Amino acid sequence: MVNGRPLVEARNLTKTYPPRGSTAEFHAVDGIDFEVQRGESFGLLGPNGAGKSTTMRMIAATSPISGGSLRVLGMDPMRQGPQIRARLGVVTQDDYLDNELTVRENLHIYGRYFSLPRAVIRDRATRLLDFAQLREKAGDQVETLSGGMRRRLTIARALINEPDILLLDEPTTGLDPQARHILWDRLFRLKQEGVTLILTTHYMDEAEQLCDRLIVVDHGRIVAQGSPRELISRYATRDVLELRFRLDERDTAAEKLRTSALATGGNDTDGRVELLPDRVLVYAADGEAALATVHAMSLTPLTALVRRATLEDVFLTLTGRSLIE
Numbered sequence: 001m002v003n004g005r006p007l008v009e010a011r012n013l014t015k016t017y018p019p020r021g022s023t024a025e026f027h028a029v030d031g032i033d034f035e036v037q038r039g040e041s042f043g044l045l046g047p048n049g050a051g052k053s054t055t056m057r058m059i060a061a062t063s064p065i066s067g068g069s070l071r072v073l074g075m076d077p078m079r080q081g082p083q084i085r086a087r088l089g090v091v092t093q094d095d096y097l098d099n100e101l102t103v104r105e106n107l108h109i110y111g112r113y114f115s116l117p118r119a120v121i122r123d124r125a126t127r128l129l130d131f132a133q134l135r136e137k138a139g140d141q142v143e144t145l146s147g148g149m150r151r152r153l154t155i156a157r158a159l160i161n162e163p164d165i166l167l168l169d170e171p172t173t174g175l176d177p178q179a180r181h182i183l184w185d186r187l188f189r190l191k192q193e194g195v196t197l198i199l200t201t202h203y204m205d206e207a208e209q210l211c212d213r214l215i216v217v218d219h220g221r222i223v224a225q226g227s228p229r230e231l232i233s234r235y236a237t238r239d240v241l242e243l244r245f246r247l248d249e250r251d252t253a254a255e256k257l258r259t260s261a262l263a264t265g266g267n268d269t270d271g272r273v274e275l276l277p278d279r280v281l282v283y284a285a286d287g288e289a290a291l292a293t294v295h296a297m298s299l300t301p302l303t304a305l306v307r308r309a310t311l312e313d314v315f316l317t318l319t320g321r322s323l324i325e
């Protein structure tokens with residue numbers, strides 16, 4: 001909190017882009033409200049084009065807001081951009097690392113950008129190289145690093161000014177599963193150290209792992225907000241039954257499921273059937289019981305899997321679309 005207030009406060013925040021050619025004015029962010037408290041790990045989850053990066057740029061005071069209000073660290077990004085940027089760590093989708101310099105030199109240059117004394121930069125760079133598990137790479141040119149190492153260096157660089165908030169735009173996009181897990185581990189550590197994180201992602205597992213609270217955004221609007229657990233219990237059932245049918249049987253099977261005893265559950269979500277290109281999903285409080293009902297209906301799925309509901313199911317329930325493209 002800044003004097004008892006949240007670190008970020010957005011009210012009816014809007015970003016419009018001017019018309020281009022024959023297209024009308026475009027609302028990339030369309031009146032959103034949210035707050036981020038100190039020490040929180042706050043996520044913006046949504047598909048490509050939802051307005052997540054645009055929101056991050058407004059928080060980072062690198063893109064002016066078009067309407068509503070935004071306070072960052074108690075300041076106005078339109079008037080106090082440099083003061084805000086001095087207290088933020090920003091990890092954008094493009095890393096802008098200097099490929100020809102070494103890992104350590106990249107940290108030093110960034111420290112000088114914040115006008116930090118050389119001795120402070122040296123100490124912090126050493127600590128951050130350890131944090132990013134890049135100590136052995138300190139003298140290597142950046143162009144020799146793997147994708148995961150580059151991303152860890154970018155995060156280390158963003159921490160050189162000991163920011164009050166670390167902004168991460170799609171921190172693990174493009175990384176392989178192992179590199180993602182290493183990065184999650186590092187971000188989890190920052191979270192435990194009490195660093196306030198604001199991150200965007202279109203990976204529901206990432207949001208579930210890292211975020212205390214999140215807003216689900218679609219077409220520039222918030223469609224839901226809460227902790228991952230709250231969202232799942234509000235918008236999905238405990239279990240999801242995933243069925244794969246032969247393609248020529250799939251539509252008929254989905255229709256039968258929709259009109260079956262399964263669909264008479266105690267709430268709107270229980271028994272809901274979603275037809276995806278490769279699967280039929282049945283939302284059920286008790287997935288095993290639902291599977292028994294499917295078998296009793298003489299339906300013959302090629303495969304059947306009972307799993308716990310995830311944020312992916314929340315997004316599907318809210319928008320009728322899958323987050324995965």
Ligand SMILES: Nc1ncnc2c1ncn2[C@@H]1O[C@H](COP(=O)(O)OP(=O)(O)OP(=O)(O)O)[C@@H](O)[C@H]1O
Pocket residue numbers: 017026028046047048049050051052053054055170
């Ligand atoms: N400078 C711009 N001029 C016009 N439209 C823009 C501009 N920048 C972004 N947009 C549009 O605004 C919308 C939101 O983009 P934004 O990058 O914020 O989405 P996102 O949720 O971060 O998705 P991604 O993960 O693809 O970055 C998109 O439709 C995008 O094409």
